[in-house]
Amino acid sequence: MSEMLKNVDSRTNLVGQNRLELLMFKLVGRQMFAINVFKVQEVLTLPALTLMPHRSPSVIGVVYLRGRALPVIDLSQAIGMRPIVYNDESTIIVTEYNSTVQAFLVGSVDRIVNLNWEQIKPPPTGAGRHHYLTAITQLEEQIIEIVDVEKVLSEIAPLSTELPDHILQDEMIARAAGKEILMVDDSQTAHTQAHAIFTKLGLKVHQAMDGLEGLEFLIKMAEETDGPITDRLLLVVTDAEMPRMDGYRLTTEIRNNPKLKDLFVVLHTSLSGAFNEAMVEKVGCNRFLSKFKPQELAELVRNRIEELS
Known part of the structure; x- marks a missing residue:
């Protein structure tokens, strides 16, 4: 085999x-x-x-x-x-x-x-x-x-949502306030951990259980938003494997949509890093991040906020 x-x-x-x-x-x-x-x-x-x-x-x-x-x-x-x-x-x-x-x-x-x-x-x-x-x-x-x-x-081996004190700085929380994130994943386990981390950082979290649901949400948000959707949505964090539409196809659809193409998309998956480093470039993701690493997820948010400052 x-x-x-x-x-x-x-x-x-x-x-x-x-x-x-x-x-x-x-x-x-x-x-x-x-x-x-x-x-x-x-x-x-x-x-x-x-x-x-x-x-x-x-x-x-x-x-x-x-x-x-x-x-x-x-x-x-x-x-x-x-x-x-x-x-x-x-x-x-x-x-x-x-x-x-x-x-x-x-x-x-x-x-x-x-x-x-x-x-x-x-x-x-x-x-x-x-x-x-x-x-x-x-x-x-x-x-x-x-x-x-x-x-x-x-x-x-229970997952941790603990974050070091230096990440939970008042300045960081203040700068994140009002920002929104879309989390796309078919695993409730992944949603639970990531939601806990994002809310600790003061972010509003939207959830979708597969790529098609996530794409439909983004299209609707873009239609309802005055100005670029990137002014409202800080990140799209997507799993790779999902029913109906996977994260790679979701990213491709985002890049092909004029209203969504500039979104910052993070491939957040339990697949091996070597494989996903190749995939990030192929489908146009901005970043790859392994799942269930709370500090790295929080640092990603921190770095993204600093990039936009």
């Missing part, structure tokens, strides 16, 4: 086309799950496992792979299903999120599929707030559930 995973250069061919590749797998039943291939480093048989004291219940231990220790997370147990019974022939998916690498224990890996983001839909509204899905799709009459890995990881 590992040879099926593409390098950075080949993955960039999908960017701007509103397409994605999903790695499909099963956990403990017949239901098919998936994660974005961009997050996957390799798929392999479970190496020798070392137990860890005082570990999270869903962390079954640590493996040593290519000179580094990786936590192994039972993904089934982490999302509220029964644990996977594992042995030395079990399968793990090694992933990178937010510059950290971890392995997920799964029941079996199926295949990689190439889809359009328009085929990816938000979870049903009746699913409640506590599910572990960012989206669903349908393939060959089967529902595929796309796992909210960011939520899984945040429950194992």
Whole structure:
């Protein structure tokens, strides 16, 4: 399976086309799950496992792979299903999120599929707030559930919204007052953390759950705003992977719209930095920032306000 995973250069061919590749797998039943291939480093048989004291219940231990220790997370147990019974022939998916690498224990890996983001839909509204899905799709009459890995990881290692005192200066807060930000992300976990940080800085935060909703919001705001929209909106902070329209396509649409083209767009994602540095230039983002780094997010706001002074 590992040879099926593409390098950075080949993955960039999908960017701007509103397409994605999903790695499909099963956990403990017949239901098919998936994660974005961009997050996957390799798929392999479970190496020798070392137990860890005082570990999270869903962390079954640590493996040593290519000179580094990786936590192994039972993904089934982490999302509220029964644990996977594992042995030395079990399968793990090694992933990178937010510059950290971890392995997920799964029941079996199926295949990689190439889809359009328009085929990816938000979870049903009746699913409640506590599910572990960012989206669903349908393939060959089967529902595929796309796992909210960011939520899984945040429950194992809770996210921080603490900011150092020097960032929360009165002058900084005063200069930020009245400024607005649009946060576009399909993860409620990401919204919660970023919203807490932005409001500490005195900013008004608008939220959209995917790129299409974000684009519609911006077009409406531009129509309702006297003068340039940039006088009102300090930043557009967008995730990369989202149902219906991804962050790369959203950025492309912004740059192609005369009323929106000068907006400052930040790609805020858990995808690897090496990949996104290439993507920032290709689609026209102003900046790339890894998710769940509160001080860097606050510094970005600070620097942007200083640029406009």
